[in-house]
Amino acid sequence: MKNHPLFVIFLLTIVCNIQAQISLFDNTIIHEIKISSTDSNLWQNLTDDYNNGIASDNIPYRSVTIEIDGFIMSSVGIRQKGVSSNTTVSTTKKPLKLNFGKFVDGQKYDGVKKINLGNGVGDPAIIKDKLAYNMLRYHGIPSPRVSHAKVYIQGQYWGTYALIEQIDKRYLKRNFATDNGNLWKNKGNNDLSWQGTDINNYPFELQTNEEENNWSKFIEFVNVINNSSDADFKNDLENVFHVDEYLRILAIDLLINNSDSYLERGRNWYLYHEPKSNKIHWLPWDYNLTFNRGEDGDNDFDILNSENEKILIDRVLAVPEWKGKYLNYMCEILQINMIRERLDPELDALLDLIDDDWGSTNNFFTVTDIDNAINGNTWTDNTFQEKTYQGLKKFITDRAEVVQTNITAQNHTCNPIIQSINVKDVVINEFMTSNDDGSQWVDQDNENEDWIELYNNTNFDINLTNYFLSNDNSFLHKWEFPENTIIQANSYLIIWPDKDVHQVGLHPQFKLDKDEGKLFLTHLDGSLIDAVEWDTEIAKNTSMSRFPNGTGDFQNIAVTFNAENSTLLSIKDSFTKLPFKIFPNPAKNQLNIKFKVLPISTSISIIDITGRQVYSSEIQNRALKIDISKFKSGLYIANVTNETTNFSYKLIIK
Structure with a gap:
């Protein structure tokens, strides 16, 4: 069979592009970026574009083919950038900017549209951006991610660069x-x-x-x-x-x-x-x-x-x-x-990482x-x-x-930072990544949002000042608990990762991914208190729960919002086997609960939307009256449990 050159090129492109994109900001490796073009005067043209456009801040992009760690992308924009980092350099190792979506609408690599290639002016190890952004993230400040790459242009090694994330809409979304x-x-x-x-x-x-x-x-x-x-x-x-x-x-x-x-x-x-x-x-x-x-x-x-x-x-x-x-x-x-x-x-x-790959006099x-x-x-x-x-x-x-x-x-005294808890004293105990409209699990604004349940395994209240939740291992201190947030002894705390930062309560600026994701609970000093990772889709209105409660591995069992995880029946079955009425709803001064048949060891607890328990009692009779006259107006959850079942009921108190 006679090979057709165009077919061979097309086939090679397919083979290369079915490879997975390696994370651009994996800083455990030196990445390789190979830039090629049919323009034999590419570098001179890029230099002319810079010299002609820098004064008016209008430097055009040129279209090139990029290969990043073996993954090939065509029609990627490239131009020189910088001011002193460009003009003070005696070699051709100029700072660059890549725009993956400049000529192909929506084209991105590893979720980013643009990347800056820093050449290391004033920074021999090309590490200062990375070190500073690391320090900022450590103290809860969003900052660009940084890694390093060996860059080749038209087959020639051009030097080692820092890859610096661009601040743009994708950065804002993250x-x-x-x-x-x-x-x-x-x-x-x-x-x-x-x-x-x-x-x-x-x-x-x-x-x-x-x-x-x-x-x-x-x-x-x-x-x-x-x-x-x-x-x-x-x-x-x-x-x-x-x-x-x-x-x-x-x-x-x-x-x-x-x-x-x-x-x-x-x-x-x-x-x-x-x-x-x-x-x-x-x-x-x-x-x-x-x-x-x-x-x-x-x-x-x-x-x-x-x-x-x-x-x-x-x-x-x-x-x-x-x-x-x-x-x-x-x-x-x-x-x-x-x-x-x-x-x-x-x-x-x-x-x-970089000393063996430095090489060129460039x-x-x-x-x-x-x-x-x-x-x-x-x-x-x-x-x-x-x-x-x-x-x-x-x-x-x-x-x-x-x-x-x-x-x-300045007559200011530095007080030592004390971490008050040990690993697994507080755990990520249950979480739901897809809380469908109309479900019973709602936040204080009566909205169905994803939620995370923490559990305090200890016998003492814990202050979560200087603790953080994150869905991003490159930014572990992404969302900080408000100062003096308390999780009570042997109790639960609900967080709503819905990006509704303007709402009252615990609302991080991130959401959970139902298909795959990570969650981290950390302290300001960098200690990891708990973490969980999932890589398969979690169905709507189902949760992943630690079983046994507070200590076990995560399992897909019945939802037990703000209550002990157990091998319970589904809520539908619970209602069938434990029929009762709670009325009126909304309620004002008194809440009534009536059972047709009262199972043994039945109890009720009422929690407010922050997860704080405001009432609990063993139920001794088929009819129970609860004085709620001193409860603040708002949304509450009533948890009715016995030895085999659990039922969560949404209440509105006026």
Whole structure:
């Protein structure tokens, strides 16, 4: 048989593309990205496009074929990017941007549309972005994911790059309650001072909802920062801005000397107005010039940023409550986040990963430079600032000591972070990933949402301050329990992962996937308290439950919302074998329960929508009257149980 060249090419493409996409942000491996084009002058054309378009911020993409870890994608957009990271480089190892969906609508790789390829200017090991974003996520701040890749262009090895996730709608969907809000990128040097209501006076670009072009929330935010009176400032800013998130970002930025940010140069951040909370989030960006500190401590920021006049920082830290929280966050970061015990293994693992794959002279730092930048006392930046800085490990040690001294000088005491529970003291006990409309399991707004049930295996109440739930192993501290959330001894707590962050109660900004997913319960110090993973579809209105309750493996047994997991009959069977009436419903002052036949050992408990038990009793007679006159109005669940059955009944108390 004579092979037809086009058929062979087509067949090879099919074979390559039936391979699964390897996770782009798997940082246990060095990825390989091979860029090819029929354009023999591809690189020169990319360079010309950059030089001609950088001044007007209009650099066009060119279409190329990309192979990522063996997976081939055609018609992918590529262009050069950056400013100083591009113009100060003496080799062709320029920063790049890939746009998988530029020429093919909807085309993505591993769920992302765009990826940034950082070339390591000012960062020999190309690790500073990864390290900073890791620290931010550790303290509950959404941040881009980072991995590393060897890049080839037209068959030639181009160098090792950092792969940095783009902040766009896909990023917003993964990290926030909604992705349909307005996203602004700071495109210049800006101190957020008041420049009036004309949006052209601000160097920001609206990157979502461009047709509506609604800047009202942005103008409101800047107006509050500048023009709200001292008496009203705290309340006004809290109404429009996630202040607590910003305090954490500010603490980390100052700790790691982030000069190329709002702190000093007024650069590198996004603002996102999330519609459900109706507040603006500060999204940090571009950390390749962080962790810089001279041998004698030059380049250090004062912990109050007093040397740089930035109105947002000045006014926020002038509020005593916020200044105290900010210093507390600094204390936390120094105790559990920016510490050698946590960060050294990450630095060592990366060095082991990339030193054997460095190779080409196109990498403008040597392997020795990389080692010095991590392990040495000093290293010299010959790409950008022509300065000598401390190695990363020495920076972490020395900077922490200086900041701790500065905190003490503020007459602030750092209290130790204490983890109050052990592994499996509190467990993920039951969860439902598809709660269909009309079911009996509803939240406080009478909505059928997915739910997670925690159980306290101990005989004492547990405060869940500094504990987190997440569905993402790259962001374990995704949703933090509100301060002083209590799960009572040997009791249950219901969480509604529905992205309804604006509602009262426990509503994380993520949802559960019925087909496959993960759940993690962790502490701020990084301890894993409990976790569960599933890889098969969970049917509607069914749950996965630990059996025996609180200790066993997960099984698909009868739903026992906010009650003990057992080998119970279905709710339908329970109703048949345990007939009773609860009335009236809605009820106001008194609730009545009547049984035709009362099984032995029957009891009732009533819980409110937060999972707190407000009433419990053994049922001795076929008729029971319950005084509910002191119950608050709202939705409640009555659990009626005996030795073999369990029935959950929805109540409304007026």
